[in-house]
Amino acid sequence: MSDFAENCKTIGLPWPHLNDGLTYRDVVSPSDTDVTLIKFYSSKHENSAPLQGWLQRIQNGQISVDGGVVTDPNAIIRAGSELVYHRLPWKEPDAPYLLEVLYEDDDLITINKPSGLQVLPGGLFQQRTVLTQLQWRTSKQGSSIARQEPHPVPVHRLGRGTSGILLCAKTKSAKIRLASYFADGTSVVGDNRKAELGTMRKISKIYRALVIGILDEDEVFIRQPIGMMRYPGVAKGLYVASPSGKPALSKVNVLQRDVQKNHTLVQVEIQSGRPHQIRIHLSFVGHPLLGDPLYVTGGQPKCIDSEILDGSFAQDGGYQRPTNPVPGDCGYHLHAHQLVLNHPTKNEVIKITAPLPSVLRTQEEAK
Incomplete structure (x- = not known):
């Protein structure tokens, strides 16, 4: 197995004042x-x-x-x-633009995504995204950087407030292969014979999170399905814990308990990749992420009765931003720390590690 960690290479261009509309x-x-x-x-x-x-x-x-x-x-x-x-063009909310490169070759690139940066266009963020920075970089480099026509694209998502490893393909064939790894992992979650974390998977992801409260057990498996509900300000609906939702599996290991602050530092390995899965699962078992503005105990949103503001509209004619929290709001502590995968074209397994934010380090790691 080849092991890769922070190499201090950064990419990224400053955002223009206005996007292109x-x-x-x-x-x-x-x-x-x-x-x-x-x-x-x-x-x-x-x-x-x-x-x-x-x-x-x-x-x-x-x-x-x-x-x-x-x-x-x-x-x-x-x-x-x-x-x-x-x-019409508009000024998007502030967002980081510099990206640390953790690993790169002709097929893929993994970056250390900062909290506050959206992965793909959506809502107010249409240009200030990881995808845009990858496209800008490819257009500057030209088509000679890979054996095939460049096709830079993230193959999975991290929430805007989540930091850490983001895996991106650089060609269409790499995207298809890498996307199949994620699909294979999600598809076996509902099959008890196959849904053992760490077993026969071509990709695995390990996260760090800081949660409210003290987890009594050192290891917890969470198998709560995740579905959708109507929610003001989220046009396609909000992902929540739902008995009628799709299967999801998270393995939680306690790393450190802080009884005085009533916090627990945990490591989370996910088999499936449902949107906001870790935030929903930990809140479902009574331990929401510290600082999460949206999800509370039970895996449900903090506010469910808020409405969009009084029918007034913003400068561009669209709705005013709702007063209730939405999924892209930041403030919680969640970091994609490690990624292990079968390389899509090379006959090797690679392990990539993103450096931890100080708040997510154990006392030993902080020394």
């Missing part, structure tokens, strides 16, 4: 023919903006029909027409 395309279906432009957008994309917000966008000249700008909200649209909504 976004373009959304729709083709009118026969069932939507002869409806007005405002009815189409306010009904088809009501999660993006309220009615008044879509009126603002149309009157601003941000909507085109078959290549021509239309500012009349009552204009009739026809089947087959292409509608384009141009979202």
Whole structure:
């Protein structure tokens, strides 16, 4: 096994003040023919903006029909027409941009993602993401960096507030192979004959986390399924502990207990890779991550009754940010510490380690 740790190489370019905006395309279906432009957008994309917000966008000249700008909200649209909504550039919230490279070859690159940086575009973060930095770097290097056409992309996700190892492919073939490793691990969780952590897997991930309360047992297996619920401000729904959800398995080992502060430092190995799995599982067993603004005991959100603000809308016509916590909020302590995988093209197993934040080190490691 080849072992790789921090090598002090960093990549990343500063973010521009404004991003490039976004373009959304729709083709009118026969069932939507002869409806007005405002009815189409306010009904088809009501999660993006309220009615008044879509009126603002149309009157601003941000909507085109078959290549021509239309500012009349009552204009009739026809089947087959292409509608384009141009979202104006905006200043995204602050986010880190420098990335430590932990390991790199022609097929893959692993980085030490800082807390506060989103992996893929979503919500307010469309440019300030890991994906953007990888694409910028590849465009500067040219296509000679790999045997194939470059295709830089993360093959799994870490929450915006989670730090540590993020595995990224550099070619399409590497992405397919690496993505299959994650899919294989998740697929066996529901099979008790196969769902033994550390057994016959091509990839394993170990995390560090700091949780509220004192875990009595030194080792805990959590098999709580994870599903979705409707939640204000999260258009696709929020992942939570749910009996009807998909199988998920986490193995938790206690590293250090701090009775005085009522905290426990734990190591978590996950077989499956459900979104927010560690945050949900630890909160489900009564030990939410210290500083987690969203999940509380039971694996449920802290706030479930909040509504989007009063129908008012933001400068771009979209909804105001909800007052309740959302998954991308930071503050919790979770770090992807170690990754072991079968290399997608080389006949070897590699182990990658990301240095620990001070708050997640044991007393011995801190010396």
